[in-house]
Amino acid sequence: MVREKLMALSGEVRFIMGAQMFDSACEMVKASLPPGLSETEQRRQLFKRLYRKEIEIAD
Secondary structure, eight states, rough: OHHHHHHOOOOHHHHHHHHHHHHHHHHHHHHHOOOOOOHHHHHHHHHHHHHSSSOOOOO
């Protein structure tokens, strides 16, 4: 029943809903990080928690 209601929405609306849910998930992860991290470290930790991988930086 829920799936039918979601599928009845336009693709644009479903995409926006997905993007909003992703943004909410990011905010929840950020709120759980230790205070005082630099912006770079916050982004690194966010990536690690969302994708379960370390960011590989090429030299």
